[in-house]
Amino acid sequence: MEDKSPICPKFEKAINILAHRWTGLIIYQLFSGPQRFSDIKSAVGISGRLLSERLKYLEKEGIIKREVFPETPVRIEYSLTEKGSSLKPLMDEIEIWSQKWLQSDDN
Known part of the structure; x- marks a missing residue:
């Protein structure tokens, strides 16, 4: 049967990778360079x-x-690979979008 x-x-796979809780924040944290487990x-x-x-995932x-x-x-x-680093423009756009359209939980 045809999908x-x-x-x-x-x-869909890309969205599923980023949708895991904490994954986006871990990737975002590693944009600043290699880090030890305790620092992350x-x-x-x-x-x-x-x-x-x-991290294993x-x-x-x-x-x-x-x-x-x-x-x-x-x-x-732990550090980002070339594949991981290539997410930077996407994450930057998500940050811009979130600043414009979402309210923080503090409000």
């Missing part, structure tokens, strides 16, 4: 378990990379 969905499957955790305000889950999708530095103690940093 008659008017939405492109790639578009404090900046985003997410539990360690959930952050770990999201984003790594699997090729959006971030995890780099282990053989030091004592071991240092691990």
Whole structure:
């Protein structure tokens, strides 16, 4: 049976990736450069378990990379891949749209 969905499957997958809770904030946080787990955790305000889950998911999708530095103690940093960095214009537009059209929860 032919799929008659008017939405492109790639578009739908992209939206699903970004729709995971906290994913957009994690990506946005990494625009400022490579960061350690604890730095992302404090900046985003997410539990360690959930952050770990999201980072693994984003790594699997090729959006971030995890780099282990053989030091004592071991240092691990997360950064955006080229694929992840290419989301910057999209995220900038979402930020502009949100500033114009959405009210903060503080209001």
